[in-house]
Amino acid sequence: MWLAIIAGMDLRPFRMAVLTLVALAAPALCASSVGPAGCLRLEAGWARAMPAMSMAAGYGVLRNRCRYPVVVVAARSPDFGEVTLHESTQKDGISRMREIGRLPLAAGGEAVFRPGGLHLMLMRATGGLTEGARLRLSFELEDGSQAPAELRVARSAPQP
Numbered sequence: 001m002w003l004a005i006i007a008g009m010d011l012r013p014f015r016m017a018v019l020t021l022v023a024l025a026a027p028a029l030c031a032s033s034v035g036p037a038g039c040l041r042l043e044a045g046w047a048r049a050m051p052a053m054s055m056a057a058g059y060g061v062l063r064n065r066c067r068y069p070v071v072v073v074a075a076r077s078p079d080f081g082e083v084t085l086h087e088s089t090q091k092d093g094i095s096r097m098r099e100i101g102r103l104p105l106a107a108g109g110e111a112v113f114r115p116g117g118l119h120l121m122l123m124r125a126t127g128g129l130t131e132g133a134r135l136r137l138s139f140e141l142e143d144g145s146q147a148p149a150e151l152r153v154a155r156s157a158p159q160p
């Protein structure tokens, strides 16, 4: 009987209330996404686990969707003891890595993290790095704000 009453209830006033709430919350949501942290989005984020080692390398395309430049100064993850921005270079057939302390992203620009180039060095994993696992990540910007991102553990880059 209660079900019948609920099913027959006029839900319009309720819907109006929800719409009003959304309308009231919208300016707050916009304001928070206008900050530099809201500019960044990591697309196709993935990580390749290194077997027998509690580390991985993270890749993806980090896009700055804002009309002003932003600068990434660090990255961290609750799933790793240490995260650094690295760049691999080949010289005389020898692969070297160096740490990047500052990664500027132009307005509307992007940084491509890929094998053999710019990458996230993920050290001292706190959990298992099994295929399909999702790793939490955040990029720290010059103003101290944090842009969240996610990496998926995989054997190779996700197909677009």
Ligand SMILES: [Cu+2]
Pocket: 086, 087, 097, 119, 120, 121
């Ligand atoms: Cu590295």
